[in-house]
Amino acid sequence: MLEIMLSAVALAAALVVRPWRLLRGPLLGPALAALVLLPWFWLLPQKLPAGMAVQFSGASLLVLMLGWPLAVPVLALVALAVWAIGGTSAEAVLSQWVWVGLVPATLALAIGAALRRWLPPNVFIYTLGRGFLGTAVALFASGALYEGIHHLMGGVTLHEALVARWLMAWGDAFLTGLFAAVFVAFAPQWLATWSDERYLRPPAR
Structure with a gap:
């Protein structure tokens, strides 16, 4: 029920601003590309041995590239593709x-807003703060929330699960930071959250 409520509220909040208008650019x-590639990364846990499987999120990168309102429905379509291609139940795909x-996308949005509010507009703040460190924090916090809820519901080995979540978050963070830096240098038009005027303008004297 919690997951249904979270997904319904987030999807409604994203669609109310009509994010599909951004697709004209x-x-x-x-x-x-996200719709084609990301489902295969999300299907990895189904192909690996049982237990704590490797998982690539890509949610933070999508927020940087598409913005949160467009990233949410895109991630929903990715989940539908995983359900259609994979062999898990609808409840597992919803989770x-x-x-x-x-949750990682929303946390990445909040972290980005905090960095914009409290730190100076700098290209390294964007790539390292939002792309790398922000992704690590968002992924770990999301994983910790998940493990904490399931631990309260009868899960086991919470400490080991959190250690695994922490390590996996850095893999996602490395790739997101790498792609963010590459796109800033060679394809800034693919980053909805990037602005040359904000991040490359000379400092005021």
Whole structure:
């Protein structure tokens, strides 16, 4: 019930601003690429041995590229593709969408807003803060919430699960930071959250 409520509220909040209007510009390519590639990364846990499986989220990178309102429905379509291609139940796919996609994306949005509010507009703040460290914090916090809830519901080995979540978060953070830096240098039009005027303007004297 918690996951249904979170997904419904987030999807409604995202769609109310009509984010599909952004697809008329250069963001159509990144959105389509996410729909093609990301389901296969989300299917990895089904192909690996049972236990704490490796999981790539990509939610923080999508927030940087598409913005939160467009990233949410794109992640929902990714989850639908995982359900259609994979062999898990709708309940498992819903849980994956919420805790691997929706919650990390929302936390990445909050971290980005905090960095914009409290730190100076700098390209390194964007790539390292939002792309690298922000992703690590968002993914770990989302994983910790998931493990904490399931531990309260009867899960085991919470400490080991948190250690695994912490390590996996850094893998996602490395890739997100890398792609953010590459896109800033070579394809800034693919980053809805990037602004040359904000991050590259000379400091005021």
